[in-house]
Amino acid sequence: MKYIEHLNNLIKTEVVKPEHAVLFGQNINAGSCLGGLTKGMAVKPGGRIINSTNSENSLVGFGFGLMLNGAQGVFFMKQMDFLLLGIDQLVNTYNIIRSAKHQPKEGSFTVVATVVDSGYEGPQSSLNNFADFCSVARIPGFAVTNRADADYIFSKHLFRSGFRVIGLSQRLGKTEIIDPGEPVKVFGDGTIFQYSKGEDATLVSFNFSFPQAQSLNEALKKAGINADHFNVNSAVATDWFPILERVSRTKKIIVVDDSKSVHISADSLLAELTGKPIEKKVVIKRKINENWLYPVSDVFEIDEKKVIEEIK
Amino acid sequence: MEELEKEAEEMMRIRLSQILINEEYKAGRFKVPVHLALGHEAIAVALNWVLEDNDRLILSHRNMAYNLARLGKLRPILDEYLLKLTGLSGGKLGSMNLINPARGIIYSSSILGNNFPVAVGVAMADKISGRECVTFVLGGDGSTEEGSFYESLVMAKTLGVKLIFLVENNEWSLGTHILERRCQIDIQKMTGSVDIPYFKIKDNHVHKYFEILANVRESALRESNPICVEVMVKTLGDRKADDGHYINYHAGPTPSVDVTKHFPGGILRENEEDPIFVVSRELGKEKILEISRNVMKELKRELT
Numbered sequence: 285m286k287y288i289e290h291l292n293n294l295i296k297t298e299v300v301k302p303e304h305a306v307l308f309g310q311n312i313n314a315g316s317c318l319g320g321l322t323k324g325m326a327v328k329p330g331g332r333i334i335n336s337t338n339s340e341n342s343l344v345g346f347g348f349g350l351m352l353n354g355a356q357g358v359f360f361m362k363q364m365d366f367l368l369l370g371i372d373q374l375v376n377t378y379n380i381i382r383s384a385k386h387q388p389k390e391g392s393f394t395v396v397a398t399v400v401d402s403g404y405e406g407p408q409s410s411l412n413n414f415a416d417f418c419s420v421a422r423i424p425g426f427a428v429t430n431r432a433d434a435d436y437i438f439s440k441h442l443f444r445s446g447f448r449v450i451g452l453s454q455r456l457g458k459t460e461i462i463d464p465g466e467p468v469k470v471f472g473d474g475t476i477f478q479y480s481k482g483e484d485a486t487l488v489s490f491n492f493s494f495p496q497a498q499s500l501n502e503a504l505k506k507a508g509i510n511a512d513h514f515n516v517n518s519a520v521a522t523d524w525f526p527i528l529e530r531v532s533r534t535k536k537i538i539v540v541d542d543s544k545s546v547h548i549s550a551d552s553l554l555a556e557l558t559g560k561p562i563e564k565k566v567v568i569k570r571k572i573n574e575n576w577l578y579p580v581s582d583v584f585e586i587d588e589k590k591v592i593e594e595i596k
Numbered sequence: 597m598e599e600l601e602k603e604a605e606e607m608m609r610i611r612l613s614q615i616l617i618n619e620e621y622k623a624g625r626f627k628v629p630v631h632l633a634l635g636h637e638a639i640a641v642a643l644n645w646v647l648e649d650n651d652r653l654i655l656s657h658r659n660m661a662y663n664l665a666r667l668g669k670l671r672p673i674l675d676e677y678l679l680k681l682t683g684l685s686g687g688k689l690g691s692m693n694l695i696n697p698a699r700g701i702i703y704s705s706s707i708l709g710n711n712f713p714v715a716v717g718v719a720m721a722d723k724i725s726g727r728e729c730v731t732f733v734l735g736g737d738g739s740t741e742e743g744s745f746y747e748s749l750v751m752a753k754t755l756g757v758k759l760i761f762l763v764e765n766n767e768w769s770l771g772t773h774i775l776e777r778r779c780q781i782d783i784q785k786m787t788g789s790v791d792i793p794y795f796k797i798k799d800n801h802v803h804k805y806f807e808i809l810a811n812v813r814e815s816a817l818r819e820s821n822p823i824c825v826e827v828m829v830k831t832l833g834d835r836k837a838d839d840g841h842y843i844n845y846h847a848g849p850t851p852s853v854d855v856t857k858h859f860p861g862g863i864l865r866e867n868e869e870d871p872i873f874v875v876s877r878e879l880g881k882e883k884i885l886e887i888s889r890n891v892m893k894e895l896k897r898e899l900t
Contacts, residue, residue, distance in 0.1 A: 306720065337750055339750070342744050342751060345717065348717060349720070350720060350721045351717075353717070355720070355724060372710055376707045380689075
């Protein structure tokens, strides 16, 4: 099953549960206009599905209004860069609501948006770092990269009281969904997933680099290197302890981050490791070249042989 | 006449409360920005009377007159501006974002035009829950320049929500007259373009305001549709700048208003721009002086 099909099935399962779900967004529920996402959704009679206007800033404010007044809203957004128009609402409205003495307890609001990381959107593709949106106001956010984190995140967070953003990957959309099996452990309500445990090295992947990290982990194993694999799904409120604790044992770390921003989540972890006794450190980041503003493939490639040599 | 006296008392309480807040401001006691709304008393009192228990009120940064009207007290609001634990929101919100959920004020925004779409969402939640109530959202004429105003008109009309856009037009934005910055915006034409009924009210007759707002509320409830009311207000306390042209305070105290000069009586301008002057014409100046002394006595008691 394709990534997008699996996510859509999860969404369809969840949206029929609340009494007053309000699902909205441009062209939602209208077939394949969102690449198949939201196709065939249904809600209970007390809810609504709204094929909305083209006004992202106001639609984000609308979602906060629903939440304030006890409803459960989900804004499905075709591309996360459209959310730039809603930054005022993401920062100011969310902060105003959070700072009140009496905060709404029942309502919820979730933005489900697809990060433009295929590369072929040209200038829009530079903004592929999901954490950038979360960072502006320390917004809870969850990047969905595979079957295990998708199942967990959609069932736990789509209608949870309060606000969050769930980020999907355009690049992964039409690929087969990766099934990593049962995670070793899930930390912080889905902020970090651990997929393997090993004594030789600790591998940590960020943003939407899970597929590359998983492949690297398999290559490491074949080379006789048993590694932990953590995937960091959220950029904020991340308790690094589980990773730091493992690195203190393995003394070797590999970080993988496919984000294009200047400030990336991997740097936060690396800063936490400053002064810690580490024998080997391999950092795999994007190499920004002169083509980064143009429509080109955005596939993030890792020289696995080189990494194996460096970490041995 | 009894009803008019009650209206005058409520307006006077808001006026004198603001004059006292201005004195605190001049003394430098606030760390947060505070936006006075001298001259906005008539619409605030009328709206307070119109609101039913389940109705919602979504305010902007210049929310002082409405918060004073809804609460009926000065002390918790003054304490909030002073960031005290005894403040209306425990000193967490200050002035620009001050809310009072127990009295229907569930969101106030410090960002121009930010509150319009939030109000559409609030009204939509009431619609799907089948609650019999109306949401009022407040903005100034400056906020109608924001895209979110028009976007929210379109959304509110499309969704058929019971939402009343209340636009206070004081013809000022920040410290300058609106015409120094932009062309005229015809709000009636804007709302008309999406078939939203529009009403314009002026002259500060509080009872007339009450009747119009009550009818508008009933209509929104009955028709399940948004309505826009533009109210002409004069934010009093403006002054002549050194270069000769008039400027208005945006936030900050107004040096042209002083408790020793404007009490008793509370009148700041002897024409229809001042709601206290308007009501004094009907009740007589002696009655207004008496009301102002009684209200001040209550406020002083509250503050000690």
